[in-house]
Amino acid sequence: MSETFVVVGGDAAGMSAASKARREDPDLDVVVFEKGDWVSYAACGMPYYVKGDVDSLDDLVQVTPDEFRTERDIDLRTNHEVVGIDPEARTVTVAADDDRFEQPYDQLLVATGARAIEPPFDGMGLEGVFTIHDMDEADAIHTHVTESHPETAAIVGGGYVGIEMAEALASRGLDVHLFEMLPHVLQPFGESVAEVVEDHLRDRGVELHLDTPVEGFGGEDNVTAVDLESGTVPADIVVVGVGVEPNAELAADAGIEVGETGAIATDEYGRTNYETVFAAGDCAEATNVVTGEPDHVPLALTANRSGRAIGQTVTGTPTPVGGTAGTAIVKAFDLGAARTGILDESRAREAGFDPVSVEITAPTRAHYYPGAEELTVTLVADRDSERVLGASVVGREGVKRIDTVATALHSGLTVPDVEQLDLAYAPPFSPVWDPVATAARVLSGSLERPE
Amino acid sequence: MSETFVVVGGDAAGMSAASKARREDPDLDVVVFEKGDWVSYAACGMPYYVKGDVDSLDDLVQVTPDEFRTERDIDLRTNHEVVGIDPEARTVTVAADDDRFEQPYDQLLVATGARAIEPPFDGMGLEGVFTIHDMDEADAIHTHVTESHPETAAIVGGGYVGIEMAEALASRGLDVHLFEMLPHVLQPFGESVAEVVEDHLRDRGVELHLDTPVEGFGGEDNVTAVDLESGTVPADIVVVGVGVEPNAELAADAGIEVGETGAIATDEYGRTNYETVFAAGDCAEATNVVTGEPDHVPLALTANRSGRAIGQTVTGTPTPVGGTAGTAIVKAFDLGAARTGILDESRAREAGFDPVSVEITAPTRAHYYPGAEELTVTLVADRDSERVLGASVVGREGVKRIDTVATALHSGLTVPDVEQLDLAYAPPFSPVWDPVATAARVLSGSLERPE
Numbered sequence: 001m002s003e004t005f006v007v008v009g010g011d012a013a014g015m016s017a018a019s020k021a022r023r024e025d026p027d028l029d030v031v032v033f034e035k036g037d038w039v040s041y042a043a044c045g046m047p048y049y050v051k052g053d054v055d056s057l058d059d060l061v062q063v064t065p066d067e068f069r070t071e072r073d074i075d076l077r078t079n080h081e082v083v084g085i086d087p088e089a090r091t092v093t094v095a096a097d098d099d100r101f102e103q104p105y106d107q108l109l110v111a112t113g114a115r116a117i118e119p120p121f122d123g124m125g126l127e128g129v130f131t132i133h134d135m136d137e138a139d140a141i142h143t144h145v146t147e148s149h150p151e152t153a154a155i156v157g158g159g160y161v162g163i164e165m166a167e168a169l170a171s172r173g174l175d176v177h178l179f180e181m182l183p184h185v186l187q188p189f190g191e192s193v194a195e196v197v198e199d200h201l202r203d204r205g206v207e208l209h210l211d212t213p214v215e216g217f218g219g220e221d222n223v224t225a226v227d228l229e230s231g232t233v234p235a236d237i238v239v240v241g242v243g244v245e246p247n248a249e250l251a252a253d254a255g256i257e258v259g260e261t262g263a264i265a266t267d268e269y270g271r272t273n274y275e276t277v278f279a280a281g282d283c284a285e286a287t288n289v290v291t292g293e294p295d296h297v298p299l300a301l302t303a304n305r306s307g308r309a310i311g312q313t314v315t316g317t318p319t320p321v322g323g324t325a326g327t328a329i330v331k332a333f334d335l336g337a338a339r340t341g342i343l344d345e346s347r348a349r350e351a352g353f354d355p356v357s358v359e360i361t362a363p364t365r366a367h368y369y370p371g372a373e374e375l376t377v378t379l380v381a382d383r384d385s386e387r388v389l390g391a392s393v394v395g396r397e398g399v400k401r402i403d404t405v406a407t408a409l410h411s412g413l414t415v416p417d418v419e420q421l422d423l424a425y426a427p428p429f430s431p432v433w434d435p436v437a438t439a440a441r442v443l444s445g446s447l448e449r450p451e
Numbered sequence: 452m453s454e455t456f457v458v459v460g461g462d463a464a465g466m467s468a469a470s471k472a473r474r475e476d477p478d479l480d481v482v483v484f485e486k487g488d489w490v491s492y493a494a495c496g497m498p499y500y501v502k503g504d505v506d507s508l509d510d511l512v513q514v515t516p517d518e519f520r521t522e523r524d525i526d527l528r529t530n531h532e533v534v535g536i537d538p539e540a541r542t543v544t545v546a547a548d549d550d551r552f553e554q555p556y557d558q559l560l561v562a563t564g565a566r567a568i569e570p571p572f573d574g575m576g577l578e579g580v581f582t583i584h585d586m587d588e589a590d591a592i593h594t595h596v597t598e599s600h601p602e603t604a605a606i607v608g609g610g611y612v613g614i615e616m617a618e619a620l621a622s623r624g625l626d627v628h629l630f631e632m633l634p635h636v637l638q639p640f641g642e643s644v645a646e647v648v649e650d651h652l653r654d655r656g657v658e659l660h661l662d663t664p665v666e667g668f669g670g671e672d673n674v675t676a677v678d679l680e681s682g683t684v685p686a687d688i689v690v691v692g693v694g695v696e697p698n699a700e701l702a703a704d705a706g707i708e709v710g711e712t713g714a715i716a717t718d719e720y721g722r723t724n725y726e727t728v729f730a731a732g733d734c735a736e737a738t739n740v741v742t743g744e745p746d747h748v749p750l751a752l753t754a755n756r757s758g759r760a761i762g763q764t765v766t767g768t769p770t771p772v773g774g775t776a777g778t779a780i781v782k783a784f785d786l787g788a789a790r791t792g793i794l795d796e797s798r799a800r801e802a803g804f805d806p807v808s809v810e811i812t813a814p815t816r817a818h819y820y821p822g823a824e825e826l827t828v829t830l831v832a833d834r835d836s837e838r839v840l841g842a843s844v845v846g847r848e849g850v851k852r853i854d855t856v857a858t859a860l861h862s863g864l865t866v867p868d869v870e871q872l873d874l875a876y877a878p879p880f881s882p883v884w885d886p887v888a889t890a891a892r893v894l895s896g897s898l899e900r901p902e
Contacts, residue, residue, distance in 0.1 A: 327874060340875070422857050429787065
């Protein structure tokens, strides 16, 4: 009798695992339960659908449900919600329409993802107030903008989703106000990035309200205003993007261990406290490559990669899911900003490091070459070991350079190591010293101790 | 009495060393002899001066001779040629105008650079035939194009200088023929890059003559034709770019050891077989980070970095010069191409590896995001150890991704390591799996042994 691999959740982690397991073991029964309609979609592309750069939501779907069923021979059941897990009996309880049934499994992957945090604001239920975490929401925002012709948008939250939605709605011709309760946008990217991005957002007409907590939204049926302590700001569409939280309740209710981050705790193979139960994607923790500690970084690459690794592990080839460096990159109009590793000083201290950092600005190309732009690089290292802990970059081009530091973090490279990297140089692509190497060179100077 | 640090050669390596040594030790006498007029110039920018992207040769000068003298307090003597070294007596013999004198040193840096190879072609002396390795030559080509209005250019050599000059002269409106004796251009970049570049050069109107050795040049005073075995091709300007060779004779004549590559042999601090004599830049060897063997990679970054390190070492802080990965990048019209490490199969075998490689093509951005271009990535690894040996990339954007692999080479990362790198993803910047990670993923599959 063939074994059964059950996957809960049909997005990046779940479908990567299902596809890989199917390819590795043609005899395995692979069953995926997805509570909604959409599977395997690029959530990160949704702001560009709203903006109009992407014509159709279908363009964001990598593989359709039918293709999974017919071409990949995966028993994919959309509109099927897993409502319970019994890890001792190795069954899940599935609800679909009026039906409810038990599905036995030999191995289980929990890939339930994350959901947009819905703050307890007054007026969250008004017409024209949206969060954005799934395709139906993206569709609703797009429809609202196209059909109701709102003129003034309020974005609540200055994280990357907030920034991307600010660009999207401004590009659709709306006046955009962005509200952030902290002193700066893009908190995980650090202040040096935030200040450059904030200047650029203002240049592009976005009205920034920093240090400004939102209290709620006003209006009868349709939203008409954002309520602040200091008064109200008119708005006829609101997008709330204040972060996501892991869908870990299903697992927690079943006795599957949840970590301090609130996401499902896993080992290096993505295994939970139950031998036959795995977790991956936005609902699960991953190991931070800098601190070695569990972290919750709900991003697409981690989900895809860990899903794929688990697909190999459940078919007999134990494969580590890999760590996370917390690498992220975001476009804000003409700017790019990226970060990796540990930038926050207090977080570095908590992890036992003595952080020292440098911020430099260098051209993206040879200074004499046409089109050179300024790139600001912040590099953080541990004073004693000289090990690189993290970095951020911001500029109009060349921000994928963050990958150099992300790679260095995986290898535990020191600042002098990074200074000596043989990075690519020709005038159209870089100055002789790549800005990342320049940052290392300058930081190296400040690491030198008096003799 | 203060010590004297003498530098022979005033370009990247020499001036980096002089500047760093001066900053580290204000009491040191720092004397630089440069046989020409130009110091500290960006030779890599010369094709863009010829093309017209850079207005003046002076723009390519990083720091002027006067600035070195007055602001950096360096005793820089241009038009002073060092014609002899006596490592036992610790003196150099200097020729300037009709003068000739001995200069004692405590420590010496030989940074004599490299020169363009001048093949023994008939007609090398004709008007309109140029090599391009220094600023005077760049100036002469620029003047010739501007004043003599040549219509048809012949570029001899399909290396990066040849490609860059083809772009420069085509952009000035000339018909360009490019002659390469090997079957492909850009030999160190490998075939997969060469084929893409060749197609693009042809698209942009460059007539390629591959597998075509040049025998000489015809003409009375001015060049009029390129002579081939099979006939002649008309040309009223010729640029010969068939590589460079190290200026190692001065050192060799003094008993300073020259390596198998023909460049000056050095240890990890850039020291020659004489304790007080260092060598750096295009005249010196560097250690290849993949093979651990001496290599000769005459590129700007290596020169700058090793010069700087030697400036620290001679002032009492021993600093390794760092290795080379042979990283290079070149623009060819709208394309970029880059390479790092060991790509050549026979060279990998010589170094004791069993090379296995993969070539993939992936988009530079999310497939649905506007402006995504195709990037071709070739990744080479050792079959047994799975260690990454080298890579190339070619495409219309995103070729700085080679830095990810260059960084991996410095750390000795394996293919599964690269597959697990947490590289930056957002739709405008990359697909979820960065093309480099995709190449690693595919190569990983072919490394798996049957069980």
